[in-house]
Amino acid sequence: MAFLEIRAARREFNTPEGGKVAALDGVDLDVVANEFVTLLGPSGCGKTTLLRSISGFEALDGGSITLEGQDLSKLPPFRRPVNTVFQSYALFGHMTVARNVGYALEVAGIPKAERDAKVADALDRVGLSGMGARKPSQLSGGQRQRVALARAIIAKPRLLLLDEPLSALDRNLRQQMQLELKSLQHDLGIAFIFVTHDQEEALTMSDRIVVMRAGRIEQIGSPRDIYRHPRNRFVAEFIGETNLFFVTIDRIEGTTALARTAEGVTLMLPAAGRKAGEAVTAILRPTDFTLSDQGLAGTVTRAVYLGSDHYLFVQPEGGGQEIRITARDGLAADAGAKVHLAHDPSRVHVLEAG
């Protein structure tokens, strides 16, 4: 039995027009202990509703949620062994940082001396030692984030839920917090369920990613799995930059299948499972192409400098949509240059029927 089991979870909301829309449309998910799971999807995909169903702020219309064999659906939020880091942090403005952090212990009736020691420990853990006497309004955004985190872990929940907690931070701080969250999760040895719409965040931190769309799970897998082997076009386009080619297989040559788009752009695909005349979608990431002396001919239309890399838009000679590639600094080409693109057939991911 998995640590957390979600079965056929269903939740409907009334739309202003009087109709119904399913925020969760039959969601099944297992989370094992100590796992870092990310719910990823565009806004409105149901990821926050799923999180709130686990914390108890949304009641399911159907299905069940069990944590370590215990049915959660009958428990009010304050009886669930689960804590949440809220998107807005939701710090209590009228309390000091220390009282915010110790709140879970305070309402549980833990004596003050014991509480103070644990609060100091939790503040230390998130790097806010000595800030206990301040009010949340006297802290920076990053510090508030850490207070919210300390407050949520102090009662040692079995499962920590994080609702887009990093979305309000600037890029550098966000990347730093991503690594800190990951190591915190490792130290605490508890499961994290992290909600985000930022695919980069999901790839950096997760053991597994759950990609959601319109109340359904599109794919569950490791970050590498999701990135290299998306199950459908939605997942491919949502995770990372993607070049999609709608191709027809021309012929098979050994382990390589030669394929061609309607505009005549030719690609090499892995031959396994392919047969001539078949129509498939080929997925290549920008890093899968390299600039070369031969291969697909085209013209660079735009070159964007990204620091260590260049991001190039290449218009194939035969026509069709532009191909986006990344090239190392020093190996890149300028706009207007004629280039050839090579790719390794084994790196191409194939979707049968897009």
Add this chain to the structure above:
Amino acid sequence: MAIRRQSLILGGLLAPVTLFLGVFFLLPLLIIALFSVLTPGLYGGVAWSFYHWNYGRIFGWADGIMEIYEPIYLQILLRSLGFAAMTVVLTLLLCYPVAFWVSRLPDSWRLVFLFLITLPFFSSLIVRLYAWLLILKPSGILNTVLMATGLIAEPMEVLYTPTAVVLGMVYIMIPFMFLPLYSAVDNLDRAQIEASMDLGATRAQTFLKVMLPQTLPGIIGGAVIVFIPSVGNFIVPDVLGGAKGLMIGNLVEQQFLSARNWPFGSALSMIIMTVVLTVLLVSVTRARKVSGHA
């Protein structure tokens, strides 16, 4: 140069209100303060000589000839404070749950309700109080209904009692309590309430530790706005109060209009103002401390 121009513009904008308040608020206040230590004139008005017995006959020193110490004045002051405090507590108890209910209504219904709350302001206070007279009098609506249903055998004596005065004041003060309360309740951060429950606080704990402290500025605001006019109110006791419901406002009114003892009325007014000002200062500083706003 720019700063100088800005302060000139600011001065120009503030001048009319300063002038208005100076002439129509500050000056009358100073006159009352001055009158309160002057000798009452024989046929009303004042004689221009210092006279401390105005305060003496209230607080316990008097010459015993011209002015006699009467503990009744302090009693009436205490009674007024008591009535005002009861009005504050009752309006608060009535309005607080309603504020939560209204803040959860759909937008359109919320507007309807807020309109209903302000509806009494569209008609005259006196007329509304006389309507209460019709309800409360021995042969009035209240007694007729209660007797018809057999709940009571004889008419209740409600009119011309302290109960009637507090009832009337609660009635007219409800909108003043409701609006600041509603604004505080409506501004409650739902995420913080959820965070509290998420961290294991029961509904009661969440109310006491999160919702109550966060709506405290609204509670204190409403309490102050209700308390101040209630202490000095003289219309409600005039219409519904009778002798047992007399309040300090009636006393002031009598001194100025029928007894024509302006200095004594002024002294009473100054005492009301001092008490009210003290209550205001204490509550505002306390609200600041609790809600954590600098």
